Amino acid sequence: MLMKDKLLLRLDEMGAALEQHEDALLLLGLGSIGAETDRMDEFSDLDFFLLVAPGSKERFIRRLDWLEEAHPLSYSFLNSLHGYKVLFQDGIYGEFAVFEAHELKDIPYTGGRVVWRSASAADLKVPLDNSSRIPPARNESIDFALNEALTNLYVGLGRYLRGEKLSAFRFVQGHAINSLLSVQHLLETEVDHFPDPFGNERRAEVRFPGFAKQLPEMMQGYVQLPESALQILGYLESVYPVNQPLSDAIRQLAHRAVASR
Known part of the structure; x- marks a missing residue:
């Protein structure tokens, strides 16, 4: 049955x-x-x-x-x-x-x-x-969501370098990704496939196939966190005019984190 x-x-x-x-x-x-x-x-x-x-x-x-x-x-x-x-x-x-x-x-x-x-x-x-x-899972402000993601990367990489790798993981591959998901409907044409008002991660692979293809590189796990942060930063730069000094600072932290392993 x-x-x-x-x-x-x-x-x-x-x-x-x-x-x-x-x-x-x-x-x-x-x-x-x-x-x-x-x-x-x-x-x-x-x-x-x-x-x-x-x-x-x-x-x-x-x-x-x-x-x-x-x-x-x-x-x-x-x-x-x-x-x-x-x-x-x-x-x-x-x-x-x-x-x-x-x-x-x-x-x-x-x-x-x-x-x-x-x-x-x-x-x-x-x-x-x-x-x-139901609290809104979507955000209608690209500026807010993507700048939130950028600052998540910066803070997360700092915590990684301090040795707080679990907290860093949550900031980079949790909070930052959640921010991106909250405005993905503004960045990519959404496929109508049972959106869930409680969480944008539900069925995201079908609803946002373009973004989903990039997720494996953005979410490489606990050890490859600096590489994940760099991939997320690259995506942000491809869809938004990222502040250059902040972008440079994030890259410096990421490369320092890679070198520290």
Whole structure:
């Protein structure tokens, strides 16, 4: 059975199990089991909200019998006040949260799909999107984002030379790359392929193929950090009028870092 079919079947099994719990109201699928089922593949998982009757939230969080009735669990981890990360015994992975309906107005999410509701919740109105609560992952200022990336390179190389290589790695191949991703839609024509409002790195290889081709040289790892910084700087110079004194200073630090190994 294909993973897509397994996931859809598991949702049906969960709905059948929830029918036996009168305080369970509605199952809201998100991500690839929500409004984006077209992108489901063998690596997809279950991402969902369970809405319950007022006053019953703690019961559904404290006891996962309602989930095990659908299929036994081999692992569960309470990763927030609202829900879990779980692994079923057949290898299906999932992440979920339990809410009362009135709480949804404060929860950031998008792309919801009602996959089950109880008869008692037939009139329950649930928004399928609350994207206004999602902090923007994109930046509309090239000046800000690319200068942020440049200063990330400078600071990161200084930390590398000081011996703070883990911090340097995060500045150069983390923060700087994130800044570039935040404005990539302004630098390259984006392929419309399920953009994720929570993170521009999702499906970036399909959405920004030109940029993606350069990523291996920009992200050469912990040891090759100076070389990565030089590649990022070269990319920045190709798309933006980089301040020459700052560019020279970054190159000097990078070459010094290479020589120090």
